[in-house]
Amino acid sequence: MKKNCLCLIFLLLVTLVFTRCSPDQNRSTVEVKPLRDKKVKIKDMFGINGFEWDFYDNHYNFDTAKYSLIKTFGGFRHFLDWDRIEPEKGVFRFNHKPEGGWSYDEIYHKAHQDSIDVLIDLQITPVWIVNTYPAAKRQRDLIPIDYKAVRDKPSSYKEIGKAGFQIAARYGRNRNIDKRLIQVPKESADPVIGLGYVKYVESSNEPDKWWKGKDCEQTPEEYAAQLSAFYDGHKGTLGKGVGIKNADPTMVVVMGGIAKPNVEYVKRMVEWCKKNRGVKKTGGIDLCFDVINYHMYSNDYTGWFASFRSKGRGVAPETNDMTKIAVSFTDYVKSLGQAIPIWSTETGYDLSDNSIQRAIAIGAKSKELTQADWILRLGLMYARLGIDKLFFYQLYDNNDPGTETSNPFGFSGLVSKNKRRPASDYIYQTTKLMGNYNYYNTISNDPIVDIYKLGNKMMYVLFVPDEVDRKEKYQLDLGSGTKTALIYSLNPGSDQMITKEVPTNDGLLELETTETPIFVQAK
Template sequence: MKKSTLILFVFFFSPFALLSQNIIPLKPEMLINLSAQGDATLLINESKKAGDPKKTGKTGIPEGNFFGSYNKMYYPIRVVIDLGIEHSLTDLFVFDTHNKDTLHIYTGNPKDWKKAGFISLGGYNKWSSLSIGQSTRYLMIEFPSTKANISEIVLYGKALGEIPLTPKWTYHKPPLFDSFLGVNGLHNQPLQKLSCVGSVREYHPWQWDEGNEDLTYEGYPNNQFGWNPSWVGGKWPWNFDKVYADFQLVQLDISPCLQQTAPYMQIEKGKKDWKPISKGDNPEDPKSYREHARYMYQFAARYGSTKVPSQNLMLQAENQKVSGLNRIKYLENGNEPDKWWRGREGYFTPYELAAMCSADYDGHQGALGEGYGAKTADPNIKFVMGGLANMSLDYIKAMKLWSDTYRSGSFPADVLNVHHYSNISGGQGANLKQAISPEDDSLKYKLAEIVEYRDRYLPDKEIWLSEFGYDTNPNSPQGVKPIGDNDVFEVQAQWLVRSYLEIAAAGLDRAHIYFFADLNSKNPNKFNSSGIVNEKWNKFQPKISWHYIYCMKNALTGYRFASEISSNHPDVNIYKFEKDDDASCIYVAWCKTSLDKKISNYQLDIEEDKGVQILELSSTERYATETDAKCDSEGNILLNLSERPVLIRTACSPSK
């Protein structure tokens, strides 16, 4: 391939493309927002208006400002441009809109940035520039504060070699639907009711396994872990060996989410949500997380599938020295590490989380020594990165850049993990106002962006949405409201089932509802009534959602998502699920509206119209109600559709 200096712009050729022979074409995939704040693509999305600012008068007025955040905690905000190969750079132009500040420009690489200069801002809708005159693959723009406002950049130079192609798309096999269905829960909740799903993301504080409320316990380096019995004492100390064995007996996969900070690690008493590092440690250095990485090793050693030397086990005297019990397949190293509401001490930047994951995954590729990292103890265990409170692809891209730089491209997690709640606020921020359906939220398409990235850049990874859900208290900011004849319990049930279906269609591997049981359904604060069963004191009485989910699990056990089927109707979704071992398939159809919409005698045109059963979700049973399908004179299946999904089981040819 010849070196190219043609003028290309994002998504299309610009009419200004022939004006200059050295504008570098910048694409969204080249931008890596190290702060994961704001939309950095706004810096390159108005190339037609930007034109060629080096030629006087050959430009328009770009309008869409890049803005990171009003929260000073995130500053300075840094955006990296990865050009793929070395380029000889001559100039950087930025469109200065308002306010005074200074942009700092760096070249070099993420391990060794070199100051290339700065651009003083303070004009009003005018171009400012910096002469670079260096060869580099990476360029970093640093925004010191909220006053650094620019709406477009134009970069000049030329490639010094062949520009690499975008990685090819890699097929990722969909999971079995019964294992895909998950819920967030606790180890001591009733198994017979948790079994409405296939997996449980278990909230598991570190202190349960080490230290608990013992103020005399010194911890690292002389750790003493306890699981049988655990550090939680009292009349009935917990025995996690038995807990995890009981989950196995009912074929319910439990995935511990190890979270918070052990008391001996807390820099200030009670700050259990701060980073698990010691005072003075560098949060971007994997060595700062050695205590946490040892905990991950010990947990994986006991409950993973690989036996380790007994001398490596660090246990309380009451705990038998055993390892390789083979009780868990997944292990998660935190919960919502991007917790902005805990301030800078609790919030992990992408680089900081990547550093902790590197320590927790394999002891930073062995650099921490023996006895650190989950994969060091059990190479077979799947390591889940702590679920991000914000569903941010930018955050994951920044973690990958850190991994490319400090781990030679080895990403320190087997599962990419995010959270998202469908509402008009766009997530679970402090200003939640109103829940919306997954379709109104475009949930499938938001998740598909992360899936597309995974399939090209991290093809061997799973993706989980490990928190989503709705409250049944209508006064909650994440609460559902009655719709037509449907009360809040029916609406929650419909939207949860539809969320599962949209998440599966997006291409994810697991989805966990938050939460299994209500915390206090009368409390209108968010997430107090998000359970699919009632509170413990109400004996975990199932809601309608519990029944619908159980019905769907029983109907779709052994099936995988196959494809979306054209419905020829703007308000109808139809998804197809197939089995691996035979030609059986199930279609799921529903009205994707939020208006209590109903469609009578909808015609479903499928190849096989003999022996077709209609499965309707039951609000009182664990199994769907089955009836034979009715057909019209042309052989179409006739369905009465509503906003509650209906399943259609038939024999069919598997999709290719």
Template sequence: MILPALAFLTLADRIRLTPDMVLNESAVGDAALLVDEQDADAPTRPFFPTWTAWQYPVHVAIELGSECQVDKVSLYSETGGNPIDVSTGKPFAWKAKTVPFGGYQKWFEVPVGERTRWLRLTLTKPTSLPEIVVYGTRLQPVEKPKPVGKRRPLPTMDELIGTNAFIDDPIETIAPVGGIVREYHPWGWDVEGKDGLVRFQPSGAAGGNAWFFDDYYRKLKAAGCTVAPVVWQAPNPLFDYKSKEAKPIAPGSNSEDPLSYRKHAEHFFQYAARYGSRRVEDRLLSLAPGQPRVSGLGLLRYLENWNEPDKNWEGREGWFSPYDLAALSSADYDGHRGRLGRTAGIKNADPSMKLVLGGLAGLNLDLIRAIKLWADAHRGGDFPADVLNLHHYSSSAGEQGWKPDTKAFSPEEDNLRQKLQVFADWRDRNAPDREVWITEFGYDTNPGSPISAPPIGKMTAQEVQGAWLVRGILAAAAARMDRAAMFMLRDVDSKASGVFATCGLVTEKGKWERKPSWYYLAAMRKALKGMRFAAEIPSRNHDVRIYRFDAVKGKAKAYALWCPSREDKRVSFQFSIGPGAKRQISLANGHAVGVSRPLPANSMVTIEVGETPTFVIVG
């Protein structure tokens, strides 16, 4: 039934909807727009997921907050005739009703007449839907949000700061900036060869006698680096897809079924068995002839199970829906609670090893929420990863999808701290024992890239890259991230202008010439070693921002001071931090520990603050 206006309906029995009730199960588009104009007769801000046909159907679940008698829902049409499913019941046990949704800029009424706590809309094709209004009666009070329990301790800054790297990067270049090292590791490197058997020491890749991963991980651990390999792609000869970025399942398999990911989960068992902390029976090892038959080497504590699984530029074969990713992760975590057998999933090899969720291409909390919803139904609420993992590049584009007129944003212009804190807050309420990482962020230094750091005033593009990376790490620390690995250690091609070609802290492979950013991160990591983020300190000067860090052991403190602008601003700033020994560490090109100078022992000090953070160490 098509109605002329919302005012025709009775307002007394409306169940008011808010964005926190809405879950975009497909994580495509902004479904909060469905409920942002609840009082409008003619809403104007539509939820339009995408024109991409293969990403349909798109599902949106609405949790009403308590049991309700739902009489009807009203949908505002802006598309014309498209069928929509309206479902009641509960997640993964829906009762669907297909309605012939139609009309243009009109309200369309759908009778429901059900007792339910949940509603679900399913869009079967590109549809513009500005608003949904629900009518009925609450049968119970709205449940209060979960209280925040005891928060997990923050990492020290030398643990937090890290980078992305490869096995052929020099250890001496990685270690000073690599508290956490996200190691790019295509699955094919481990099974390269006609037999498809597993090889680590040496790997079958790079000619079969060049890369020795036991040695590599041992050297990084000795250098004080925590390594998290990201093992992804669907390699030959195990799979035969046009793109290695395809999901690692057999053609025609159900991508939402954990059992479809057996091969991947079994490889993760082998990885965890070898490099985790617990020895396993030799008969459980699956290795090529000639490989050292060892386990429990104690070299790794983390393993990541894909790179940007939510990317849509690889088509349906390479795009994981939230429920696809939940299924992959459940298999990789513990063999889907043991259903895949003894030799699948990292927990079956080493219960202490942590699974890192494949780093998400965008900051989409609904994707994480949908995985939790899946886990509630299929794993008794046990989230199938130990680490939530995010990627984000600060720019006018918002997320990955850059255009010629895109420009890079500083972390403060982008509200990076606030964006990341959304995920930490969700974790604190819903999965308090999990970690949250950001494992890709950064800027190119070639001006031809749409995400290049610009020269500002007297600062070169390379200096601005360094300053903004340091400020990004400060934002991550204040947002309670557990790790922050910038992208990446080396340039792909230092002369190229493409996106990501010059994101490195050093120049391209074989040269590894250190940029100012390498020195800035090395010096910051050294200055704040053994300290955790404590608080933001009011500066009483809108041009100056101050963060305090406290030592885990002892009474030492440190302060980071900077101007959060992008105009090469410099401020002479008086700062009261109490009496005692103190020194200032300035970040400078060519100085891996920074440039240190003593400050007066009296309470009030005056320092020059600029857009490159400076650090004051007390005690």
């Protein structure tokens, strides 16, 4: 009897030891499913802001070296001053090259050929409207209506609606437009229409610009009236040749990114649409925009949202209110029951030591490498939260090297002359590796472990969401039977990530994660 008991105890101990050594111990059996229906591609998180001269040299020749840098990014938000296409009221021009200048046709065609999504941001009130104001009130950021026009009436914004029509007629996809409506005198004999180069147009930039004064700041209701004219000529009531949709119904109208990222602004715009545009036959509110858009820069100034202790600098994107604010927008869209994309067309970090947007050196990393970490993680964060597109500010620095001003955005460029900075190196390498992968789900929040998928292929992205040089161990389960894995590490100054093939313990992989993302794939 004693012998049998001893044998039984021995067998139990052996079983316990082998069970503890098994790599299957404590493995989760929960199936990871997509977090949401929408599929956010990683390359859509890395657009850039810029200007027409970013494509040209000083002699107005298309600059292939500069353009190769632009091709790093999945989208280009073009700050287009209204004056440049309509220097006189009712007189449009889009190709300035014959007289010495830039060609918007050339810019948009090149981008279209290389699958770079162009977002035209029609901004800055033209001089011929500014001059209707008294001399003491004139400035470039005035609301785009004549002096003393009624600010909340769509008819006051008819001129910007006409400009929208001309843009959509030329760069949209509709080739069945009455050419008598085209106002390009130099092409009167054979006007250009339906080029199909551009899909997205934005009306104004930061319409809530309170820091410029009341002549520049629009209420949600006033801006909605502008958008209604710009969108479809206030449902066609402003006459022919007014509104984007009346030139090309497929073109997407993006609301101007609001500077104060408060969802209440959008809610009031929606209420204005419900009251002044009504409800569609399908039951949804007849909105005058196709995309919601807000701006937010990741710094420690939360201002109107919360109290704070300012460090006077930028902060890691996961450490402030960016997540909370993004969720306020995505939750609101869900409540509307209408599938409205949400974009953020300006965000980023500066490299000036005097900027409240500045990235900082962390541990052995320079501020340029921290800027690269934070910008990449910003894109990953917004994909995780369900934001549909993201554009960084901006391609080149506003300030010349060695100069300094009070402008907090003077050195926010992601490229320098004809060279990528580490931030754009990271973007280039990431989109090259997995640009068409869709965000799938997140299986850990600290360290963050995101899953991206492309068909049956799966990519894991891991990093620590902090700004103190923190490191964390993580055991990644790539699935029983997976013998080896590929680990991709970002490599500043290069076109290629560093790739390492490593063995797994029956699919389990022990990793050290840092504040710089790494990418892991089962082989």
